[in-house]
Amino acid sequence: MPYTKRKRRSSRRIVLSIVATFVSIIFAIPIVVAVLTSFKSNSQVFTTSSLSLPHGINLSSYWQVLTEGGFGHFLLNSLIVAGIGSAVQVVAATMAGYALARLPFPGRSAVFWLVLVTLMLPPQLLVIALFLLVARVPFAGGNGLLSGGGTGLLNSYPGLIAPYLISGLSVFLMRQFFLGLPEELADSGRVDGCSEGTLFVRIFVPLIRPAVWVVLLLGFQSAWLDLLWPLLVANTPSLYTVQVGLTTFQQEYTAEWPLIMASAIISSIPVVIIFFFAQRRLEKGLAFTGFK
Amino acid sequence: MTSPLLSSGRPHAARAQDPAVPAPGRRRLGLDAGKRRAGLKFVAPALVLLIILDVAPILTELFYSFTKFSLLKPAHLVGFAEYEALFSDPVFWHSVLRTFYFAGVLVVVGIAVSLGVAVLLTQTIIGTTFYRIVIFLPQTVSYAAGALIWVWLFNPTSGPINTLISSLGGPSIGWLSSPGIAMPSLLIVSLWRDTGYYMLVFLAALANVPTELYEAAHLDGAGSIRTFREVVLPSIRPAMLFVLLTWTLGALQMFTQAYVMTNGGPGNATLSVVLDIYKEGFQDLSLGYASAESFVVFLFCLVLSLVYVRWFRTRID
Known part of the structure; x- marks a missing residue:
């Protein structure tokens, strides 16, 4: 009965398509409503339905968010903090991952256990101690060598970036990726007289490039999203990251929904652009990461 | 199947060099x-x-x-x-319970939804790339921005959701102001924001399940539910552990949604532990107390992670 079977299959396909469309609509609606609201005037928001189209595309909220709100500067701060943090993190993690997987050195298992413990350390639970340590950095912000009393690196870019410079998870993931590569690759290089540094840069790093991208994106994303740390460390608007900017903006413009929606959308645009360009790499990388 | 995520400190066996290459x-x-x-x-x-x-x-x-x-x-x-003060403080235990409630529901419902969507998008239907991009889209919105969007959606008087409900003749719901509903509302936001990423992880894992396994199950006459339980689930176990661990630890550290949407209210109904630590440490300036609280929660997380890893290891053997 090939005919009925085909028919059953195509009706199954239709049901699945309807379910997928329904799920996608649910996920899309909040963003659609936010975009539509951001184009309206404040009075339109309360007189028209939230799914109705605005009268033309009114960009004044976006303009106000960028000029009065200072979001251009907040975005730049976030890009600096998350960019530097994730770049240092991925370089340090790739090198350490390589050493932990491929280079026997004294104390290697101790270092690996340290990585495993830090992997399970939730960063938000370290903020108090990090805050106290950052405030005590010697010779910064009015501190002496050991005498605190000053503000250390609080309210500075280095202080803002510090927690994102390393993550146990990145080191652990990089080690696992390097373990998956055959050792013979290195042997031929060693016989040719390459140094360990050359082998690493020329042979191994290119092979695990998809994984490097995943670790870079994860590091960037976690630094970009963080609200708690910059809330504690950045005390002047010139150092606010975009997440801090969003919360202060909300308190300042309560119930001005077009402005608040515009601020939420502007804050997401850089990440949309990053994912747009990195999407292929991310999927390739996730496929590579050994979820087999 | 060995997975990089599960193989622990495998000592790096010093390999013998290729015998073809003379190595003095x-x-x-x-x-x-x-x-x-x-x-x-x-x-x-x-x-x-x-x-x-x-x-x-x-x-x-x-x-x-x-x-x-x-x-x-x-x-x-x-x-x-400070530990004695902490353990006898009902607010601390309340925040621990609320946080575990949040994390438990988020992870269980979240895994069901993201795995379900991932399986759905591996079926032969038209437009899977489009669906995947749409469901991933909230991932580009930060927790703070997503929380702001939903504060508007949940707005009791003029927000879209209550406007829709009242136009259908329903009552006005205090999404963020009634103690029983506020936490589920935060869960909806978090689920909306997080699902896309874990869907991608599950999609990557599903793509790596060998097709021979499906064929073998088919030949054995296994239906789709049995195939899922006996072929798919065991094959994606490493991804499952990764998702379970990262999502649980992430949810236990929930701060932004509560800070932006409810500030822990109404009446501490959405007071997460990290928000409580923030309030104790940086608003009341009890840093010793907040340190003790952080350390205790850290121990909870550590024990939970070890239980997960242990549980998955024994189930693999």
Whole structure:
């Protein structure tokens, strides 16, 4: 009965398509409503339905968010903090991952256990101690060598970036990726007289490039999203990251929904652009990461 | 199937060199010494950063948890006094329970939804790329921005959701103002924001399930539910552990949604532990107390992670 079977299959396909469309609509609606609201005037928001189209595309909220709100500067701060943090993190993690997987050195298992413990350390639970340590950095912000009393690196870019410079998870993931590569690759290089540094840069790093991208994106994303740390460390608007900017903006413009929606959308645009360009790499990388 | 995520500290077996390549003893010794030096050099930057930014803080926190300390006065040792205060504080236990409630529901419902969507998008239907992009889209919105969007959607008087409900003749719902509903509302936001990423992880894992396994199950006459339970689930176990661990630890650290949407209210209904730590430490300036609280929650997380890993290992054997 090939005919009925085909028919059953195509009706199954239709049901699945309807379910997928329904799920996608649910996920899309909040963003659609936010975009539509951001184009309206404040009075339109309360007189028209939230799914109705605005009268033309009114960009004044976006303009106000960028000029009065200072979001251009907040975005730049976030890009600096998350960019530097994730770049240092991925370089340090790739090198350490390589050493932990491929280079026997004294104390290697101790270092690996340290990585495993830090992997399970939730960063938000370290903020108090990090805050106290950052405030005590010697010779910064009015501190002496050991005498605190000053503000250390609080309210500075280095202080803002510090927690994102390393993550146990990145080191652990990089080690696992390097373990998956055959050792013979290195042997031929060693016989040719390459140094360990050359082998690493020329042979191994290119092979695990998809994984490097995943670790870079994860590091960037976690630094970009963080609200708690910059809330504690950045005390002047010139150092606010975009997440801090969003919360202060909300308190300042309560119930001005077009402005608040515009601020939420502007804050997401850089990440949309990053994912747009990195999407292929991310999927390739996730496929590579050994979820087999 | 061995997975990188589950194989723990496998000692790196010193491999014999390719017999085809003559390696005189001296030269090999030189190579090993070179490897050792390189290893130390390669691991040094990450090790120094981990010690400064993870080990030092956790030890500092442990130290301050035994002190009474506000930023205004110097710390002095009080033994276990802050722990005693913590354990007898109903607000602390309340916030722990609320946080576990949040994490438990988010992870269970979240895994069901993201795995369900991932399986759905591996079926032969038209437009899977489009669906995937749409469901991933909230992932580009930060927690703070997503929370703001939903504060508007949940707005009791003029927000889209209540407007829709009232146009259908329903009652006005206090999404963020009634104690029983506020936490489910935060769960909806988090689920909306997080699902896309874990869907991608599951999609990557599903793509790696060998097709022969499906064929074998088909030949055995297994239906789709049995195939899912006996072929798919065991094959994606490493991804499952990854998702379970990262999502649970992430949910236990929930701060932004509660800070932006409810500030822990109404009446502490959405007070997560991290929000409580923030309030104790930086609003009430009880840093010793907040350190003790952080350390206790850290131990909860550690135990939970170990239980997960253990549980998955035994189930693999």
